[in-house]
Amino acid sequence: MTAYAIAHIRPETMNEDILRYIEEIQDTMDPFEGRFLVHGREVEVKEGPWPGTVVMIGFPDIERARAWYDSPAYQAILPLRTDHIAGEVILVDGVPPDYDASKTAARLRESTGL
Template identity: 80%
Template sequence: MTAYAIAHIRPTTMNEDILRYIERIQPTMDPFGGRFLVHGQDVEVLEGPFPGTVVMIGFPDIESARAWYASDVYRAILPLRTDHIEGEVVLVQGVPADYDASKTAAALRAEAGL
């Protein structure tokens, strides 16, 4: 099942380290089947404060996403980003193609006795 690395990146001033990180990230993702789904796009904020932008990378599965983030090749470039950009990064597993939120609601309702 597809998994995602999602980053909420706060506004920052561009510098050489950040540019080197962007230039070098793709080869770190390739062995793990990672590809950018969202990168460098403006966000349309509909609710709440949301300074910055979003980066989303898709992986074939959660194990691949974890292996990429923990890999020596990615860890070698990570400080180029973390030393200059504030934000949060999460890994999350996607849902199957036939996912139905109403079934999840029914299960949660039953579990809560509602």
């Protein structure tokens, strides 16, 4: 099942470290079959505050997403971003292709008695 690395970042000023991070990140993702799904795009905020932007990287599964994030190659360049850009990063499993939210709601109704 596809998994995602999602970052909500608030860049301030572009500098050499950030440019180097952007230049080098793809090489850290390639061994884990990671690919950018969203990167450098303007967000259209529909609800609530959302300062900054979003980055989304897809991986074939959660194990490869974790392995990429924890890899020596990625950890070596990570301070280039974290020293200059505030933000949060999460790893999350996607849902299967046949996912049906109404079935989830039915299970929640049954388990909560609502």
